[in-house]
Amino acid sequence: MFAYEEFVLVLYEDLDGIHSREFVWWYNGHPDFSNFDPDLQSTDTAVILGQGNVALDVARILLRSTSDLAKTDIADHALLSLQDSSIRKVCLVGRRGPVQAAFTAKELREIVGLKDVYIHIQEADMLKSPADEEELKSSRIQKRVYELLSKAASSPDSPPPGQRELHFVFF
Structure with a gap:
């Protein structure tokens, strides 16, 4: 089980291992970021804020x-780097609850449907508050x-061995 107490608040975007738009531009093939080299090998966990x-x-x-x-x-350069990636856990961290999550059903369905x-x-x-119920209506x-x-959320309590993990961390 993933221990949420291990999170560290990072306030400086310019620290090693902290990336923003350049990561997206890198895997999407933006020519200015073909030499961007994210470290995907020194940890097994990535935390995404948002x-x-x-x-x-x-x-x-x-x-x-x-x-x-x-x-x-x-x-191609991103695919080569990802082949050597040690990332096995990804945490999507948001300040609000699941009712306020900003992704679309289509995007969510695609990631929830990933095999393994x-x-x-x-x-x-x-759990929903009365305000959440109204928002959903x-x-x-x-x-x-x-x-x-x-x-x-109704998945088994722990991942089968060898599976990659996606943790939604709300609130």
């Missing part, structure tokens, strides 16, 4: 098998996202 479509895309790139990625339009990826969501995070999209997260 719970929107871009955050899901980054998590998907880190967790998807390179044989599957090879069938996409990912930049264990999805972890703390059961307590899926007024947004069909958020209702669908919440339903997908609820279904993913």
